[in-house]
Amino acid sequence: MFQMLCYSPLALDIPSIRRQFPILSQRIGAYPLVYLDNAATTQKPKTVLDAMTHFYETSNANPHRGLYPLADRATQAYEDARSRVATFIHATRPEEIVFTKSTTESINIIAKCWGRTLRAGDVIALSVLEHHSNIVPWLQLKEERGIDIAWIDADGTGRLNMETLEKILGEKHVKLLSLSALSNVLGTAPPLQDIIAMAHRAQCLVLLDAAQAVAHHPIDVRELDADFLAFSSHKLYGPTGIGVLWGRERLLDAMPPMLGGGMMIDEVDCDHFTFAEIPQRFEGGTPPVADAVGLHAAIDWLTQFPWQEIEMHERSLLTTAQNELSKIEGLSILGGTSQERSGSLSFTLDGIHPHDLAELLGQRGICVRAGHHCAQPLHRHFAAPASTRLSVALYNTEEEIFALAAAIQEILPPFR
Numbered sequence: 001m002f003q004m005l006c007y008s009p010l011a012l013d014i015p016s017i018r019r020q021f022p023i024l025s026q027r028i029g030a031y032p033l034v035y036l037d038n039a040a041t042t043q044k045p046k047t048v049l050d051a052m053t054h055f056y057e058t059s060n061a062n063p064h065r066g067l068y069p070l071a072d073r074a075t076q077a078y079e080d081a082r083s084r085v086a087t088f089i090h091a092t093r094p095e096e097i098v099f100t101k102s103t104t105e106s107i108n109i110i111a112k113c114w115g116r117t118l119r120a121g122d123v124i125a126l127s128v129l130e131h132h133s134n135i136v137p138w139l140q141l142k143e144e145r146g147i148d149i150a151w152i153d154a155d156g157t158g159r160l161n162m163e164t165l166e167k168i169l170g171e172k173h174v175k176l177l178s179l180s181a182l183s184n185v186l187g188t189a190p191p192l193q194d195i196i197a198m199a200h201r202a203q204c205l206v207l208l209d210a211a212q213a214v215a216h217h218p219i220d221v222r223e224l225d226a227d228f229l230a231f232s233s234h235k236l237y238g239p240t241g242i243g244v245l246w247g248r249e250r251l252l253d254a255m256p257p258m259l260g261g262g263m264m265i266d267e268v269d270c271d272h273f274t275f276a277e278i279p280q281r282f283e284g285g286t287p288p289v290a291d292a293v294g295l296h297a298a299i300d301w302l303t304q305f306p307w308q309e310i311e312m313h314e315r316s317l318l319t320t321a322q323n324e325l326s327k328i329e330g331l332s333i334l335g336g337t338s339q340e341r342s343g344s345l346s347f348t349l350d351g352i353h354p355h356d357l358a359e360l361l362g363q364r365g366i367c368v369r370a371g372h373h374c375a376q377p378l379h380r381h382f383a384a385p386a387s388t389r390l391s392v393a394l395y396n397t398e399e400e401i402f403a404l405a406a407a408i409q410e411i412l413p414p415f416r
């Protein structure tokens with residue numbers, strides 16, 4: 001579980017927060033835009049957009065290469081962003097932060113580079129709640145190296161079966177447990193600290209997929225005692241095109257690079273090469289410098305607000321959503337109602353396919369997600385091929401949740 005924070009009586013000024021997001025003031029036809037697809041990607045505050053524009057207007061150059069002042073500024077901006085990410089997640093050193101393209105790429109680096117040490121019969125443990133980004137790289141490894149995957153099941157509320165986990169850890173030599181820190185479908189979080197302690201007792205490493213968790217809860221990799229962590233900037237109010245892989249220094253240091261090219265080498269000759277130290281070893285090619293600047297600005301922006309306020313506000317939105325949606329006949333919330341939910345809430349509705357519902361809501365300016373949300377095993381677990389998902393961010397309001405519920409009631413009659 002994430003650290004529970006005490007509530008302070010300060011209140012977020014949501015109208016003022018909303019004004020900082022230029023995109024939110026637009027209308028879709030006659031309707032105001034209601035953006036409730038934040039688990040897919042968040043909108044960006046002006047301060048992030050300005051920071052990136054400012055970088056391009058004043059400091060753009062290829063970092064770590066040029067010997068002129070502009071290149072120094074680009075290098076500084078890129079490395080400042082790395083340090084900012086390190087303090088944000090409480091990494092021991094900035095060198096433990098690898099900039100990648102996304103959560104997906106971060107997990108793939110672990111599977112493909114750390115995974116090279118695995119042999120046929122070695123076991124990776126995953127839960128049924130995982131996003132495909134945390135399943136497919138391991139299935140690829142299963143095909144390539146003959147590893148086994150042990151699955152942790154869940155109950156009807158989406159709670160992981162801790163007995164299965166204990167059994168797997170006790171009976172098999174599990175090399176790595178790769179787990180979502182917050183479900184992108186159910187909005188539920190497993191008891192992370194307990195699970196990590198359990199895994200470590202069995203000599204098993206833990207990779208946390210924090211793609212969803214990172215925008216909703218504080219993350220302290222040292223307190224969690226995780227071994228690897230992955231997230232994407234674009235779900236954290238930052239730009240697309242950049243993600244983060246954090247790993248313990250000794251683990252990253254023992255891993256070979258994934259991409260070969262510029263920046264990741266120490267020396268190259270016609271018949272051999274040696275690779276660079278971490279983190280450059282994993283950052284072959286020209287890095288996404290402006291995106292790193294944007295991510296830096298996004299972290300600065302988000303962390304100006306107390307986490308307990310963010311958690312309170314978003315939890316209150318989801319409680320309202322549960323209350324309002326539960327009034328709709330034939331609507332079932334995946335995993336049932338829960339006070340513990342954060343980020344996302346998914347549901348099915350008798351008589352209407354999620355795709356039709358999302359399209360009709362979209363015509364009313366309301367953006368929600370429909371489908372399996374890249375979590376097909378979880379949808380199979382709930383015997384639901386697809387669902388509709390709403391996901392909240394700091395700038396959402398109760399009025400938007402009421403607008404969603406009212407629009408569903410309006411859309412439904414012809415389908416019943």
Ligand SMILES: Cc1ncc(COP(=O)(O)O)c(C=O)c1O
Pocket residue numbers: 039040102103104105131133134180182183184209211212232
């Ligand atoms: C839990 C989880 N993991 C991984 C991902 C993949 O993130 P990205 O597409 O930014 O790589 C997502 C995206 O929705 C997610 O929700």
